Amino acid sequence: MKIAISGKGGVGKTLLASLLSKIFAESGSSVIAIDADPDSNLAATLGFPNSDKITPISEMSALIEERAGQKGGFFTLNPKVDDLPEKYSQEHNGIRLMIMGHPKKGGTGCYCPESALLQALITHLLLARDEVVILDMEAGIEHLGRATARTVDKLIIVVEPGRRSIEAAYKIDKLAKDINLQNIAIVGNKIRSQSEKEFINSSLPGFKFLGFISYDQAIVEADLANQPILDASPQVIAEARNIHQALVSNSKVISKIN
Amino acid sequence: MKIAISGKGGVGKTLLASLLSKIFAESGSSVIAIDADPDSNLAATLGFPNSDKITPISEMSALIEERAGQKGGFFTLNPKVDDLPEKYSQEHNGIRLMIMGHPKKGGTGCYCPESALLQALITHLLLARDEVVILDMEAGIEHLGRATARTVDKLIIVVEPGRRSIEAAYKIDKLAKDINLQNIAIVGNKIRSQSEKEFINSSLPGFKFLGFISYDQAIVEADLANQPILDASPQVIAEARNIHQALVSNSKVISKIN
Numbered sequence: 001m002k003i004a005i006s007g008k009g010g011v012g013k014t015l016l017a018s019l020l021s022k023i024f025a026e027s028g029s030s031v032i033a034i035d036a037d038p039d040s041n042l043a044a045t046l047g048f049p050n051s052d053k054i055t056p057i058s059e060m061s062a063l064i065e066e067r068a069g070q071k072g073g074f075f076t077l078n079p080k081v082d083d084l085p086e087k088y089s090q091e092h093n094g095i096r097l098m099i100m101g102h103p104k105k106g107g108t109g110c111y112c113p114e115s116a117l118l119q120a121l122i123t124h125l126l127l128a129r130d131e132v133v134i135l136d137m138e139a140g141i142e143h144l145g146r147a148t149a150r151t152v153d154k155l156i157i158v159v160e161p162g163r164r165s166i167e168a169a170y171k172i173d174k175l176a177k178d179i180n181l182q183n184i185a186i187v188g189n190k191i192r193s194q195s196e197k198e199f200i201n202s203s204l205p206g207f208k209f210l211g212f213i214s215y216d217q218a219i220v221e222a223d224l225a226n227q228p229i230l231d232a233s234p235q236v237i238a239e240a241r242n243i244h245q246a247l248v249s250n251s252k253v254i255s256k257i258n
Numbered sequence: 259m260k261i262a263i264s265g266k267g268g269v270g271k272t273l274l275a276s277l278l279s280k281i282f283a284e285s286g287s288s289v290i291a292i293d294a295d296p297d298s299n300l301a302a303t304l305g306f307p308n309s310d311k312i313t314p315i316s317e318m319s320a321l322i323e324e325r326a327g328q329k330g331g332f333f334t335l336n337p338k339v340d341d342l343p344e345k346y347s348q349e350h351n352g353i354r355l356m357i358m359g360h361p362k363k364g365g366t367g368c369y370c371p372e373s374a375l376l377q378a379l380i381t382h383l384l385l386a387r388d389e390v391v392i393l394d395m396e397a398g399i400e401h402l403g404r405a406t407a408r409t410v411d412k413l414i415i416v417v418e419p420g421r422r423s424i425e426a427a428y429k430i431d432k433l434a435k436d437i438n439l440q441n442i443a444i445v446g447n448k449i450r451s452q453s454e455k456e457f458i459n460s461s462l463p464g465f466k467f468l469g470f471i472s473y474d475q476a477i478v479e480a481d482l483a484n485q486p487i488l489d490a491s492p493q494v495i496a497e498a499r500n501i502h503q504a505l506v507s508n509s510k511v512i513s514k515i516n
Contacts, residue, residue, distance in 0.1 A: 009297050009397065010268010014422070039267050039397040041422055052425075102398070139267065139297040140360070163481050164272070164299055167310075199482045223421050224457045 038102030056101020296360030314359020
């Protein structure tokens with residue numbers, strides 16, 4: 001099972017990725033969680049110790065130079081990456097985590113070697129691994145391509161009650177269809193009322209829905225108090241379990257789940 | 259006056275950029291607002307009519323090819339851009355708006371021509387224009403460089419009560435200092451209580467603060483009802499006016515403000 005999660009910044013992609021990673025792991029699946037959103041912190045949300053000490057792949061300059069450096073005037077577009085998941089991942093509570101990082105730095109333009117390596121690594125993880133792979137992405141699908149589109153069992157677009165997140169969902173849906181990625185579903189997050197749920201439903205006609213997650217101030221307070229947020233709200237956990245159930249029962253590859 | 263706004267996705271960068279653009283314009287300044295965050299929609303928040311019909315610069319393929327296309331195996335790193343603000347901007351309520359868009363598309367890697375053109379255009383707007391320029395950026399400062407760092411009167415990092423937005427602020431601060439950009443200040447947004455304000459203050463010791471903006475459900479409701487959000491909350495407008503006042507009175511270039 002390969003799950004990619006996208007949506008506007010701040011809608012709760014990382015929360016959902018963390019909850020699903022935890023629930024899949026607790027259900028006995030081997031899970032690889034991939035943090036491909038430099039703007040978030042999947043390690044911290046998953047409760048990894050010393051989460052701020054994990055070096056993202058994008059900052060491993062020697063590795064990038066070795067695997068994707070310029071050679072004879074050309075960048076390697078298909079760097080060797082199949083050994084990287086074992087070498088450059090962390091494990092905690094049965095979840096293997098890889099942090100991609102950001103291929104850009106302050107005051108600079110494009111960085112092909114970093115991007116090429118990250119893209120090749122994500123392609124490998126989606127194409128060649130047997131684990132449940134959960135990919136926490138930015139507000140787009142840059143890390144996916146035509147080759148990986150058919151391996152993604154579900155692209156989940158997270159939205160919140162707000163027009164900008166709905167607009168982002170339409171943009172992401174269009175980008176996904178451009179690469180022939182069809183298995184798309186919505187999760188509505190931070191729901192405070194029935195009318196907010198109805199706003200999301202009526203704003204996205206024709207989309208499939210996997211479920212809704214309530215806004216719970218207990219999660220904000222746990223975060224501010226530096227407590228584990230995944231355990232803070234029984235209601236949110238129950239809602240995430242329903243989403244997990246919908247994923248598992250919807251999946252065409254159910255027999256392949258570890 | 260040149261103001262750049264950054265911060266984690268979803269913290270309210272676009273709301274602050276819109277409020278400041280409006281307040282500067284109402285105070286008699288000529289304002290250029292730049293939407294450099296593909297994940298947001300400054301045009302809609304500023305109330306531009308047909309905001310979804312404006313073509314971002316990054317999607318003007320012919321222009322990009324003409325100005326930054328590959329020539330003899332080399333990309334132009336300094337494309338001509340000084341005529342673009344007049345040709346490719348929209349005006350509404352005294353605010354001139356340019357939408358940069360996203361230089362990436364689904365399933366692809368790096369796109370130097372688009373990035374080169376956008377970067378050159380932003381550099382031009384920051385270096386060579388007399389207007390108040392307000393730059394709504396992503397969760398980073400990719401659009402800024404050493405050349406533009408000294409022209410930015412204030413890099414505002416927006417945070418909300420949440421650890422991930424504080425971590426993003428530290429990352430952005432580091433990237434800014436890497437390019438010698440020193441004029442950095444924090445705005446705390448979506449404040450629901452005194453303890454949330456104290457959390458932000460205590461999490462960012464040593465940072466300068468420009469002000470705080472309250473969470474107001476009226477803004478969410480105006481957005482869901484497709485009403486103008488900038489007028490929805492008198493309290494938020496008053497708080498934004500205080501931030502504008504702090505910017506104007508702090509600025510070393512006060513005599514240059516239009």
